[in-house]
Amino acid sequence: MDHLIDRLRAALRAAGIPATEADFAGIIEKGFLSRFPDIERLLDAVDHEQLPDMLDAVNLPPAASPPNGDLPTSDDPTSIFGIATQLQRKTISPVELVEQALERIADYDAELNVFQIVMAESALADARTAAAELAAGKIRSPLHGVPVAVKDLFDVAGYPTAAGSRIRAGVMAATDATVVERLRAAGAIVIGKTRMSEFAYSPGSNNAHYGPTANPYDRSRDSGGSSSGSGVAVATGMAFAAIGTDTGGSIRIPAAHCGIVGLKPTHGRVSLAGGFPLSWSLDHAGPMTRAVADTALLLSVIGGPDPRDPRTLRLAPDVTIGGITAGARNLRVGLLTADGSGQPLAGVDELTAMRRAADALDGQGAIIIPIDVPELEELRLLNPALLAIEAAALHLPWLRTRLDDYGEFMRHRILAAFIYSPVDAARIQQARAMLRRRVAERLAEIDLLITPVVPASAPALGIPTPTSFTGPWNFLGWPALSLPTGYGSDGVPRAAQLIARPWNEPLLLRAAYAAEQVLGRLAPSL
Numbered sequence: 001m002d003h004l005i006d007r008l009r010a011a012l013r014a015a016g017i018p019a020t021e022a023d024f025a026g027i028i029e030k031g032f033l034s035r036f037p038d039i040e041r042l043l044d045a046v047d048h049e050q051l052p053d054m055l056d057a058v059n060l061p062p063a064a065s066p067p068n069g070d071l072p073t074s075d076d077p078t079s080i081f082g083i084a085t086q087l088q089r090k091t092i093s094p095v096e097l098v099e100q101a102l103e104r105i106a107d108y109d110a111e112l113n114v115f116q117i118v119m120a121e122s123a124l125a126d127a128r129t130a131a132a133e134l135a136a137g138k139i140r141s142p143l144h145g146v147p148v149a150v151k152d153l154f155d156v157a158g159y160p161t162a163a164g165s166r167i168r169a170g171v172m173a174a175t176d177a178t179v180v181e182r183l184r185a186a187g188a189i190v191i192g193k194t195r196m197s198e199f200a201y202s203p204g205s206n207n208a209h210y211g212p213t214a215n216p217y218d219r220s221r222d223s224g225g226s227s228s229g230s231g232v233a234v235a236t237g238m239a240f241a242a243i244g245t246d247t248g249g250s251i252r253i254p255a256a257h258c259g260i261v262g263l264k265p266t267h268g269r270v271s272l273a274g275g276f277p278l279s280w281s282l283d284h285a286g287p288m289t290r291a292v293a294d295t296a297l298l299l300s301v302i303g304g305p306d307p308r309d310p311r312t313l314r315l316a317p318d319v320t321i322g323g324i325t326a327g328a329r330n331l332r333v334g335l336l337t338a339d340g341s342g343q344p345l346a347g348v349d350e351l352t353a354m355r356r357a358a359d360a361l362d363g364q365g366a367i368i369i370p371i372d373v374p375e376l377e378e379l380r381l382l383n384p385a386l387l388a389i390e391a392a393a394l395h396l397p398w399l400r401t402r403l404d405d406y407g408e409f410m411r412h413r414i415l416a417a418f419i420y421s422p423v424d425a426a427r428i429q430q431a432r433a434m435l436r437r438r439v440a441e442r443l444a445e446i447d448l449l450i451t452p453v454v455p456a457s458a459p460a461l462g463i464p465t466p467t468s469f470t471g472p473w474n475f476l477g478w479p480a481l482s483l484p485t486g487y488g489s490d491g492v493p494r495a496a497q498l499i500a501r502p503w504n505e506p507l508l509l510r511a512a513y514a515a516e517q518v519l520g521r522l523a524p525s526l
Contacts, residue, residue, distance in 0.1 A: 108526060154177040222464075248474055259525065336449065340378065440501075
């Protein structure tokens with residue numbers, strides 16, 4: 001370890017970053033360099049002539065059009081489709097919905113620490129506008145008049161975008177992020193901006209500046225991160241849906257711990273314009289809702305090409321919700337049996353959750369195929385390595401001039417990123433291309449893969465959750481969804497992760513919807 005610290009010390013000195021010996025001690029204590037030798041060994045085994053991923057033209061073909069199916073319907077007033085029915089029948093108004101949400105926030109936010117900003121005045125004004133439009137017969141979408149929340153990583157015009165940090169606490173947004181703009185165009189009412197870990201650089205809710213966000217099922221446990229407030233807002237009924245971001249699991253982990261649905265779409269499916277980045281090639285934005293149909297609806301609203309974000313400007317099939325009810329018959333579903341680590345996959349409750357999802361699909365006519373995916377161990381090493389390199393490049397100016405404004409966890413984690421060299425950056429992209437092909441070949445005979453979302457139950461409040469099963473799919477950019485399957489022996493929600501090929505969200509959502517019909521949904525936690 002001494003030679004690694006010497007190497008890191010020299011790199012930080014060369015970058016002009018005033019790290020202290022206390023920083024190096026903290027980096028060692030937190031284990032931020034513990035797997036660096038494993039990463040070096042992996043990279044040494046990559047063919048030196050391998051074309052790096054950013055230059056590799058390989059791309060899986062777009063998915064076929066989804067099968068025809070009826071639009072989902074619901075009378076459940078905790079779902080978007082259910083409340084939309086009530087709004088259109090005028091048995092409840094958008095103003096009443098917003099007032100109910102604000103009351104719930106007033107009752108529980110101080111205890112749970114969910115919202116960075118509550119936009120009460122503007123939300124009520126938007127609700128009155130929505131009420132007038134609905135009364136006049138103008139229905140923009142099932143979201144019209146429905147309260148939603150957005151992670152405080154996204155710009156909302158007229159409000160600051162702190163991104164969980166002290167450094168950006170006073171940075172005011174002049175325009176809406178694209179996802180916010182599209183939500184508003186669909187008639188949704190943005191009720192507030194949610195808490196998150198500092199700069200989204202933790203898979204827990206730990207935040208030195210604004211505090212952690214408690215799990216609504218057990219206040220002593222963490223809600224997961226970094227989209228912690230978004231997860232809890234939906235789970236508690238403070239919002240019908242929320243937008244999160246996911247760089248290593250930051251949508252799926254809070255969704256799993258809070259008993260809701262969370263989708264990380266294909267990389268490039270949803271615009272990140274107006275969202276503060278963490279890692280340009282690993283960041284994803286996506287919906288967090290209580291029901292799979294609501295997730296499909298949100299994705300159809302916020303997805304699609306955006307000239308403001310060139311990552312979205314590629315040929316890809318549109319996402320619609322018309323085929324979501326088509327069922328799972330004859331879908332080939334892989335059930336993970338080994339991940340290349342040589343260790344047990346996960347805890348008993350997490351494996352049970354995975355099996356429940358597989359059994360639900362089996363009962364709907366899917367074909368379950370046990371499968372080993374040894375590449376997961378390599379992918380889980382490389383995702384945080386690439387994340388670190390890109391985050392360090394982004395934060396370099398502030399690290400030189402405002403190092404003391406970072407909280408301890410964020411400070412030590414991003415300082416540790418300077419252990420990587422320019423050669424490592426290129427080698428990781430070579431490994432990425434190699435692993436992308438290997439995983440595509442391994443999973444060529446299945447339509448869907450089921451894995452755990454997390455290796456164990458929600459940890460103690462403020463403790464990050466491992467990204468063992470979520471981070472690999474950020475590295476590859478494949479779509480992945482966290483589906484609630486019930487509760488564990490400790491009374492905390494459990495979930496399974498469903499993964500599909502790039503651009504195949506229609507199939508992913510169709511399978512998740514079929515499983516949900518068997519498993520049911522978890523009730524709001526309050």
